[in-house]
Amino acid sequence: MWFRMKYLQGCHALVTGASSGLGEEFARQIAPHAASLILVARREDRLISLASKLQESHPRVEIHTLPLDLSLSDSSDRLLDFLTARNHRLSLLVNNAGLGDHGDFASGDWLRIQAMLDLNIVALTRLTHSLLQSGRFRGPAAILNVSSVASLLPLPGLAVYAATKAYVTSLSEALAMELRPHGITVSALCPGPVPTEFQATATRPGGDTGFFDAPSFLTESPATVVREGLLGLSRARPRVVPGLAMGFAAALAVSIPLILLRAILQTRVSKIP
Numbered sequence: 397m398w399f400r401m402k403y404l405q406g407c408h409a410l411v412t413g414a415s416s417g418l419g420e421e422f423a424r425q426i427a428p429h430a431a432s433l434i435l436v437a438r439r440e441d442r443l444i445s446l447a448s449k450l451q452e453s454h455p456r457v458e459i460h461t462l463p464l465d466l467s468l469s470d471s472s473d474r475l476l477d478f479l480t481a482r483n484h485r486l487s488l489l490v491n492n493a494g495l496g497d498h499g500d501f502a503s504g505d506w507l508r509i510q511a512m513l514d515l516n517i518v519a520l521t522r523l524t525h526s527l528l529q530s531g532r533f534r535g536p537a538a539i540l541n542v543s544s545v546a547s548l549l550p551l552p553g554l555a556v557y558a559a560t561k562a563y564v565t566s567l568s569e570a571l572a573m574e575l576r577p578h579g580i581t582v583s584a585l586c587p588g589p590v591p592t593e594f595q596a597t598a599t600r601p602g603g604d605t606g607f608f609d610a611p612s613f614l615t616e617s618p619a620t621v622v623r624e625g626l627l628g629l630s631r632a633r634p635r636v637v638p639g640l641a642m643g644f645a646a647a648l649a650v651s652i653p654l655i656l657l658r659a660i661l662q663t664r665v666s667k668i669p
C-alpha cells in the first residue's frame with residue numbers, strides 16, 4: 397500500500413505534537429519513507445527518545461527534534477528560524493498537536509479555554525500561513541490537519557473543543573481548494589475516539605475519563621487512524637473519517653435534520669459534569 401502514498405516517498409516532513417499519541421504514530425509511519433523528519437512538541441525528553449529509536453531503525457533519515465510550545469506567539473518564527481538556519485524545506489506538514497477540555501462551558505477555566513484556542517486554532521493557522529509565505533513549503537507538497545469527528549457537530553460538554561475542530565475542518569476544506577492549483581494537497585483528518593493521552597488531558601481536575609469511553613466498534617487504534625489519514629491525503633480527500641463504523645456514524649449524524657439533532661444533543665446536557 398505504501399507505494400501509493402505519493403506524499404511520503406522522500407518527503408521532508410514536520411509533525412507537531414509528536415511526543416505522544418497520534419503524533420508519535422505519524423512519526424513512526426512517516427519515518428521509513430522520509431528524507432527528513434522534524435518532531436515538534438513541548439516534552440523534549442519524549443521527542444529525543446522517539447527520534448533516537450527512529451534513527452536506529454532508519455539510519456538514512458535526517459531526524460530533528462524541536463521543542464516548542466506552539467501556543468506561544470513566537471513559535472512559528474522560531475520554527476522558521478530553525479528551517480532557515482539549515483536551509484531546510486518541507487513537503488509534508490502534519491498539524492497534529494491539539495488539546496481538549498471536557499465539562500460545561502460556564503465553569504471552565506479560562507486559561508484552559510485560551511490554551512485550546514491558541515493551540516487548536518491560532519498555532520495551526522499561523523504555522524501553516526507562515527510556512528506558505530516563507531517559500532520553504534512549495535508544491536508538490538501536502539498538509540494533513542488533524543481535526544476530529546467532533547468538528548462535524550456542536551457538542552455540549554466539549555463545546556469549545558468541537559468549535560475549534562469545526563474551524564480546522566472548514567479551514568482545511570477551503571485551503572484544499574485554494575492550494576490545489578499550487579500543487580499542495582490539504583486534508584482534514586477527523587477521527588472518532590482513539591486511545592491516547594488526549595482523554596486524560598481533556599479531563600478536568602477531579603473529573604472522570606469515563607465520559608470518553610466509547611463502544612469498541614467506534615474506537616480505532618492510533619496506527620489505523622494514522623494509516624487512513626495518510627492514505628486519504630495521498631488520495632487528495634479533503635476530509636477523512638477513519639474507520640468504517642465511525643465513517644458511517646459521521647455520515648448519519650450530519651444527515652440528521654438540525655432540529656432533531658438539537659433535541660438529541662440536548663439530552664446530553666444533564667450528564668455534563
Ligand SMILES: NC(=O)c1ccc[n+]([C@@H]2O[C@H](COP(=O)([O-])OP(=O)(O)OC[C@H]3O[C@@H](n4cnc5c(N)ncnc54)[C@H](OP(=O)(O)O)[C@@H]3O)[C@@H](O)[C@H]2O)c1
Binds near residue numbers: 542588590592
Ligand atoms: N485521541 C482522540 O480520541 C482524538 C480524537 C479526535 C481527534 N484527536 C486529535 O488528535 C490530535 C492528537 O491528539 P492525541 O489523541 O494524540 O492526544 P495526545 O496524546 O494528548 O497528544 C497531543 C500532542 O499535542 C502536543 N501538545 C499539546 N500542547 C502543545 C503545545 N502547547 N505546544 C506543542 N505541542 C503541544 C503534546 O505534546 P507536549 O505535551 O509534549 O507538548 C502531544 O504530543 C489532537 O489534535 C486531537 O484533538 C484526538
